[in-house]
Amino acid sequence: MQIITKKAELEQIVRACKMRGQTIGLVPTMGALHAGHGSLVRRCVSENDVTFVSVFVNPTQFNNKEDLLKYPRSLERDAELLHSIGAHFVFAPTSEEMYTAEEMNNTFSFDFGGLDAMMEGAMRPGHFNGVVQVVSRLFYLVQPDRAYFGEKDYQQLAIIHYMVEHSSLAGTFGDLQIIGCPIVREESGLALSSRNERLSPEEKQTALAISRTLFASLEWAKEPKATVQAVRQRVIDAINAVEGLEVEYYQIVDQTTLLPTDTFGHAIGCVTVYCGPVRLIDNIKYA
Numbered sequence: 001m002q003i004i005t006k007k008a009e010l011e012q013i014v015r016a017c018k019m020r021g022q023t024i025g026l027v028p029t030m031g032a033l034h035a036g037h038g039s040l041v042r043r044c045v046s047e048n049d050v051t052f053v054s055v056f057v058n059p060t061q062f063n064n065k066e067d068l069l070k071y072p073r074s075l076e077r078d079a080e081l082l083h084s085i086g087a088h089f090v091f092a093p094t095s096e097e098m099y100t101a102e103e104m105n106n107t108f109s110f111d112f113g114g115l116d117a118m119m120e121g122a123m124r125p126g127h128f129n130g131v132v133q134v135v136s137r138l139f140y141l142v143q144p145d146r147a148y149f150g151e152k153d154y155q156q157l158a159i160i161h162y163m164v165e166h167s168s169l170a171g172t173f174g175d176l177q178i179i180g181c182p183i184v185r186e187e188s189g190l191a192l193s194s195r196n197e198r199l200s201p202e203e204k205q206t207a208l209a210i211s212r213t214l215f216a217s218l219e220w221a222k223e224p225k226a227t228v229q230a231v232r233q234r235v236i237d238a239i240n241a242v243e244g245l246e247v248e249y250y251q252i253v254d255q256t257t258l259l260p261t262d263t264f265g266h267a268i269g270c271v272t273v274y275c276g277p278v279r280l281i282d283n284i285k286y287a
């Protein structure tokens, strides 16, 4: 496995792969890798001739400077994991290599077809602009046939689908396929996240109430006379009742449009919860 830090070197390697007729898979990450990333990389390795993994803590998608500073960084450990899974290339550029000074101020502005109007988009202004800025750059550089994203960041996945299929950038990435992969959970139910590293052992225990409540809500949704509104409120109340947890939002939305829905068919519930100072997200599909 080779670690690349320069765009020019990356482009040269990609050209060589294309000349050999090899299929390319890409897993974009911000590092601090865990078994959730591992599952994406494993799938990528099994479906493509060559696997590239980017490890780049993208500054333009952080609307909170403290969050950016505190984001865990562990390239050496990440590289060991990626090597053991069979990734071929890791692209780990600096911010200066990735962006011009102007681009660092996130002058990039993108039409999301309304998909950013709610949930993470509403709570973190500019976040998805930064995500699309870096992901589109990675797609241009790596020219993948397939790119893999986790369903834990469900809104991000919907927006990347939109970018590739419907936005002004549609068609510019060839036949690129976006592949969403299921959330990986600890045995306890806690969704794996790089942010879990910032939880104390007690907070980690407290955070279990998030997934426990989401799974319970699948049963609540089956009760006679259950309504989306009532289940949504019950989830919010149950999580807020746990000391140390505070719900930022819980929305039950259509899995494609991300618009609020009145029925559980094709619905997904997306939650963001503060566990102490750590902001955690999770989701559950009702159908």
Ligand code: PAF
Pocket (backbone or CB within 6 Å): 028, 029, 030, 056, 058, 061, 131, 134, 135, 153, 156
């Ligand atoms: O999901 C993430 O880790 C990031 O948002 C991504 C897609 C790697 C872009 O920086």
